[in-house]
Amino acid sequence: MKRNDWTFDYTAARLAEAAQGKITHHESRVAFWRDKREDVLGRIRTEGIEIDEKIVLGYQTPKAQDWERANRITIRDDLRTQLDECHSKLRSHTELVAQYRGWLSMLAANPEARLPLDVEDWRFFFGTA
Secondary structure (H helix, E strand, O other), X not given: OOHHHOOEEEEHHHHHHHHHHHHHHHHHHHHHHHHHHHXXXXXXXXXXXXXXXXXXXXXXXXXXXXXXHOEXXXXXXHHHHHHHHHHHHHHHHHHHHHHHHHHHHHHHHOOOOEEEEOHHXXXXXXXXX
16 A cells, blocks of 8 residues: 555645644744743743852952953753743744745635645644644
């Protein structure tokens, strides 16, 4: 059996409905990750910044004038990782919204067209992943 070679005809109108569903889903994910990003940024501002200032600044020595290397400011790694995840998810879902909007425009303009979908096409419009 060559199930990977199978195709099934769908109307453009039906695919447009599926594209709209995907847009709605990914827009909700963009909103979720924007809120999560704001939460993480708030946590970074209140509890995630660590300042390590050199002890030598408290003494009157020539080294005490080394202002450029006097301290080190870092963000907690767990919060940095969470912020990176937020940015990755925002990028991914934003790109998918734009992609599905493009498909929706084309499909809505040709609602009576019949298009053969293979398994990957079906996953793109109807799959849950």
